Amino acid sequence: MxxxxxxxxxxxxxxxxxxxxxxxxxxxxxxxxxxxxxxxxxxxxxxxxxxxxxxxxxxxxxxxxxxxxxxxxxxxxxxxxxxxxxxxxxxxxxxxxxxxxxxxxxxxxxxxxxxxxxxxxxxxxxxxxxxxxxxxxxxxxxxxxxxxxxxxxxxxxxxxxxxxxxxxxxxxxxxxxxxxxxxxxxxxxxxxxxxxxxxxxxxxxxxxxxxTLESAEIIKLVDNTYRDLQFAFANEVARVCEAWDVNAHEVIASGKLGYERTNVALPGLVGGPCLEKDPHIFRQSAQARGIDLEITAASRLVNERQPLETVTFIVKQLQSRAIQGRVRVALLGMAFKGRPATDDLRGSMSLRVLQLLKLALPDAEIVVYDPVVALETLRSQVKDVLVAASISEAISQAHVTVIANNHPALGMQSPIALQRLMHPDAFIYDYWNHFSDLSDAELGHSYFAVGNLSGRA
CATH class of the missing domain: 3.40.50.720 (NAD(P)-binding Rossmann-like Domain)
Incomplete structure (x- = not known):
């Protein structure tokens, strides 16, 4: 111009x-x-x-x-x-x-x-x-x-x-x-x-x-809003599968195998410096011309609501186990994503999960760990929690281990191996289905994931 x-x-x-x-x-x-x-x-x-x-x-x-x-x-x-x-x-x-x-x-x-x-x-x-x-x-x-x-x-x-x-x-x-x-x-x-x-x-x-200048501006907003829509639909599928006691990982992976017309993403936390805001900017741009983007709004609702829904499940599981003494929670993966690896905490839904855990379990001891984010950064950015230098340190005697991003290091040890380090009555909640391909025997007795609350592989 x-x-x-x-x-x-x-x-x-x-x-x-x-x-x-x-x-x-x-x-x-x-x-x-x-x-x-x-x-x-x-x-x-x-x-x-x-x-x-x-x-x-x-x-x-x-x-x-x-x-x-x-x-x-x-x-x-x-x-x-x-x-x-x-x-x-x-x-x-x-x-x-x-x-x-x-x-x-x-x-x-x-x-x-x-x-x-x-x-x-x-x-x-x-x-x-x-x-x-x-x-x-x-x-x-x-x-x-x-x-x-x-x-x-x-x-x-x-x-x-x-x-x-x-x-x-x-x-x-x-x-x-x-x-x-x-x-x-x-x-x-x-x-x-x-x-x-x-x-x-x-x-x-x-x-x-x-x-035009506006065409280029819209393209970027469309790119990120479309990704948000895809992830929101995956999280909707997960909610349905949970309601019917079905494994969403199996449904999604099997449904798109050899069938190109269905390419559903896997469910999980959706955030980061772009996806947490760009759909809102896209919607505000439309509203400036008298248009409301209902699908865009619904997708943000689904993805922004997920931490509360899942933390509610985690807290109910803890309450059902009648734990004596102080509850210990391990939260693994604080950056907004793990693949490709990053140390970016901006817009991380792990931080929202942490906030909700602290509200729901005010007396709990919460330990956080991330494979990439520096310890000093975590200590300065994440208050009133313990910061661990390793997975084993974080999950030691934990009553629940929450896997909050998809970094490969967080899926290197099987649930059974992780549970050996945790409290005897502990369980794992996995936002990213790191282990949903494993058999029942490999999963152990207390593994839950988004879209798979039965623990069945």
């Missing part, structure tokens, strides 16, 4: 030579992985991040989160002098391209926050020269690029071009997928789309152009 006054046909910046090719505003999960890969393919990249600790770690080639291959890649580009992180744009330092990657969390009322987008846009507006290309990569309410970012950039009086190029990678596979996934490039003008495409063509050979 070219803004008035009209940009020069070349689409190139004029005036002072730019010491950086690209400025990435926001060095979170999206920004740091992108900045690193852009630097790897030869761009000179400036990363702007207001958190001084993240800037210092980046300049020391130390990622502030776990991502496969990122530490080595970051070290390479830092050694090559192609990536520098700063807390604010230095004076007299501009770039040819600006990519906004800041977060868009929901506020206390469940509405998408735009303050970080607005702040980043103002920083870009102050720093850019005429004819800069500004790319919005954050996940946003439809219309944000045109009505928020463009409006702020226009107030600078400078010429610029704007495109929306959403991020669609999986945490744990970001470096690989940045080079493999099709990149959506949305802008109102063909020349702007081609200019943005030239940036991402250095990363991936697969570019998909769409003809």
């Amino acid at each position: 070219s803004q008035t006054p009209p940009a020069q046909p070349s689409g190139q910046q004029t005036g002072t030579d730019c010491p950086f090719d690209i400025a990435v505003v926001g060095l979170g999960y999206v920004g740091l992985t992108l900045a690193t890969v852009l630097a790897e393919v030869g761009f000179r990249v400036l990363g702007v991040e207001k958190r001084a600790d993240v800037v210092n770690m980046t300049n020391q080639a130390m990622p502030h989160f776990s991502e496969i291959g990122l530490a080595d890649a970051l070290a390479r580009v830092r050694d090559a002098g192609r990536l520098e992180a700063v807390v604010a744009f230095p004076q007299q330092t501009q770039a040819s391209v600006y990519i906004i990657t800041v977060g868009t969390p929901l506020d206390a009322n469940g509405k998408v926050r735009l303050d970080m987008i607005e702040a980043a846009s103002r920083e870009v507006a102050r720093n850019m020269q005429d004819d800069a290309l500004v790319i919005l990569r954050s996940t946003v309410h439809v219309g944000t690029a045109r009505n928020v970012v463009s409006r702020i950039l226009n107030e600078s009086g400078k010429r610029f071009e704007i495109a929306v190029c959403p991020e669609r990678t999986l945490e744990g596979k970001a470096l690989l997928e940045l080079r493999q996934l099709p990149q959506i490039v949305g802008a109102d003008d063909q020349s702007v789309r081609e200019r943005a495409e030239r940036v991402f063509r250095r990363l991936t050979k697969s570019i998909v152009q769409v003809t």
Whole structure:
């Protein structure tokens, strides 16, 4: 989308030579992985991040989160002098391209926050020269690029071009997928789309152009809302199977074997920094035009309700065992997912399960463990619980072990092996059906999973 006054046909910046090719505003999960890969393919990249600790770690080639291959890649580009992180744009330092990657969390009322987008846009507006290309990569309410970012950039009086190029990678596979996934490039003008495409063509050979800013914004929201719908249906199947004392894992796995028209996901906790919010943003975008998305709303309801339903079952099981003394609960897997592995706690439904367990069992001793999240991080982020350094430490003499994410390490020992370390009258509740392929003899007498409350394999 070219803004008035009209940009020069070349689409190139004029005036002072730019010491950086690209400025990435926001060095979170999206920004740091992108900045690193852009630097790897030869761009000179400036990363702007207001958190001084993240800037210092980046300049020391130390990622502030776990991502496969990122530490080595970051070290390479830092050694090559192609990536520098700063807390604010230095004076007299501009770039040819600006990519906004800041977060868009929901506020206390469940509405998408735009303050970080607005702040980043103002920083870009102050720093850019005429004819800069500004790319919005954050996940946003439809219309944000045109009505928020463009409006702020226009107030600078400078010429610029704007495109929306959403991020669609999986945490744990970001470096690989940045080079493999099709990149959506949305802008109102063909020349702007081609200019943005030239940036991402250095990363991936697969570019998909769409003809408006809003089309690109909607695509990202559709992607994540569709995944939420799929997982919600799987959790609905699990609820029905529980009601009929049937194994949902068997129903889903058997039903789709050799039958491509049915490809139901397995049930489990649904959260994370994207799925917990993007369907809400999609629905709010529709409501802005007088439309309510009933299926989207229902899917969020199913997935957000699951922790309460399952914790209610866990508490009833504990009560039925007439446990003497203080109840000990082990909660394994605190990151929002385990495959691909991550240490990201944002939007983790494990934290919601923990919150509900603490409310329902105020006197219980609760121990948490995660195969990836650092102990010091867990201790700082998860209050009033014990933090274990190993599975065996966490489950020792536990009355219940709750397996809350799908990291492979949490399924390495059979339920019988786990129960040997637990209290004699203990049971296991598995949100991810790690063991539902096992026989009755291998499962032991007290294994329950989402969609399989009989313990029968």
